[in-house]
Amino acid sequence: MEIKVGIIDDHKLFRKSFALLLSQLEGIEVVFQCSNAIELLELLKRTKIDVLFLDIQMPVMDGFEVAHKLNVKYPNLNILVLSSFNDSYSIERMLQYNISGYLTKNSTVSQLKKAIICVHNKGIYYDTQISEIITDLEGHKRRKDVKLTDIEVEIIKLFAKQHSGREIAKILSISMRTVEKHKEILMQKTQARNFIGVINFAILRHYLNDDDLKQQDISSTILKRNV
Known part of the structure; x- marks a missing residue:
């Protein structure tokens, strides 16, 4: 039994050539x-x-609007986005509409056939380039959910002011080993490759402000505590 396919794309030459290509499979x-x-x-x-097969850039309604409408009217329809747009914004937005897959217009014939069969069997298909972007997006979402504790924020602030680990241990009345453990946990939580990445994460999430980055002795403003 043949898999029945529809194509929506406003570029006539591409659409007809693409239809001819698929018809030969x-x-x-x-x-x-x-x-x-x-x-x-x-x-x-x-x-x-x-x-x-759904393109994104089209007149009347763009692919995002079309996908949204199809979600409501034809929720069981398998939608494969085929677009020249491979930016994270377009991909993330399309994922909201329960699409079955996403390919770029430079996909190979074998990828196209594999994608059709995969989604027809209720699977999900993304080409390699799109999969990498989706993985990055998922990692970014996980990072957005990360919450820092008060002691972690204080440690980041002190490192941002270029205090050494030994100085931080003394200021916070904790051991060097505890400082190093906090550093290790912070890098894991924020998925940073180094502690500069942790500091950047804290700045972007507004845990640090301009005053926190100024070079000054703030030991008197930090509450002493045992950890």
């Missing part, structure tokens, strides 16, 4: 091709397809 039938959302929605009223 065994087990795949291109049922229709169209140039905008109005045509697509009319076609879907009377034509059943298994997989839709």
Whole structure:
């Protein structure tokens, strides 16, 4: 039984060439091709397809709007985004609409066929480049959820003011070993490759402000505590 495919892309030459290419693949039938959302929605009223190839940049409605509408009207339709857009913003936004996969327009024929079969079998397919971006996005989201404790923030502030580990241990009345353990945990929590990365994380999340970065002796302003 052939997998029925639809294509929506406003570039006529690309669309027709792409339809011809897919039609030559065994087990795949291109049922229709169209140039905008109005045509697509009319076609879907009377034509059943298994997989839709969706472009992002289109007139009338862009691919984001189309994906959103299809989510509501045809929640079981497998959507494969095929776009020249491979930026993290476009990918992250498309992921909100439960797409089945995302490929760039320089994908190979074997990747296209693999993607169609994969999503038809209720799988998810991203080409290598897109997968790497999604992995980075997921890592960024995990980092956004990270919360720092008061003692961790104080340690970062002191390192940002270029205090040594020994000086920090003395200021906070803790051992050097405890300072090093906090450094290790902070690098793991923030997924930083060095402590500069930890400091940058704290700045971006507003744990540190301009005063925290000024070079001055702040030992008298830090509460002494045992850890």
